[in-house]
Amino acid sequence: ERTINRIAAGEVVERPASAVKELVENSVDAGATRIDVVMRDGGKALIQVVDDGRGMDAEELSLAVERHATSKLKDDDLVNIASLGFRGEALASIGAVARLTVTSKARGTNEAWAVRVEGGQKHAVEPAALTTGTRIEVRDLFYSTPARLKFMKTARTEYAQAGDVIKRLAMAHPDVAFTLSDGDRTTFRAPQVTSLTGDVRLERLGAILGKEFRENALEIDAEREELRLTGFAGLPTYSRGNAQHQYLFVNGRPVKDKLLNGAVRGAYQDYLARDRHPILALFLDVPSSFVDVNVHPAKAEVRFKDAGLVRGLIVSALRHALAAAGH
Ligand code: ADP
């Protein structure tokens, strides 16, 4: 059983950034309004995620670290997945390849509890001290799987990867405050957006993509069949030398898809040289039957039922916005 766990764990937790992604998504799913992440030595020594979400009682905590334990699948409906996590694998997987401690206090209760899992070996749930939410500590990631440990990149690279993951989640969740620290310094900070007058999403995007973007980005809002595309697209005058600042979210999840960069190139081709790329963040909402988020366990990839329809919508929405802005 433990061998199987370790093999499967590699699928979900490839590197520190994938552990961070799973843990932060869990915090979002738990209704947290603030999520603080600390990574020491690029996450190899420590990944700590602290949230103020609804927490877990002793029984839930004990279950949470078991494989295929999830509280998120209602009526066995694998198609209609509203929450970010849904496989019940992340905590078990991390526990299989690291020293994991989960401390939690269920909202509305007065007791906190902790459970430890080391290399797949689960210890008994014990009373602990915590005022709110959940604290996850992952130490010595991959200590029990030396092969995987060998494939880790430098601490700096792993930390940057995790920073990118957190940044994308922060764009999708403007109502949640995020920080990332290396243990000495907070290198990413997205304060909770409380603006009642402005656009909450634009405020958050501006905090991450810059003032210039916030002040000049074109608003996107278009529909085609059952698809809806919203978001903000930077002016051609505010472009970059690479396409790394083009963000796509499908049903609220950050995804990486070449389709986006291609569509963006098509839309901006009359305005930009080939080696220039606009900055943008687009949010595509589709019926869950239109998209397969299950392509990769880390869930960064998607497969659309009709990629041409998505591409067409993105290209026409961007062209329309550019033309309307007089470009
Ligand atoms: P999944 O997210 O797919 O359900 P995980 O292994 O990531 O599986 O988490 C297992 C369960 O543990 C979740 O379904 C949830 O009930 C609980 N859980 C995990 N992290 C948190 C958290 N930060 N706050 C509250 N509950 C959590």
Ligand code: MG
């Ligand atoms: Mg999860």
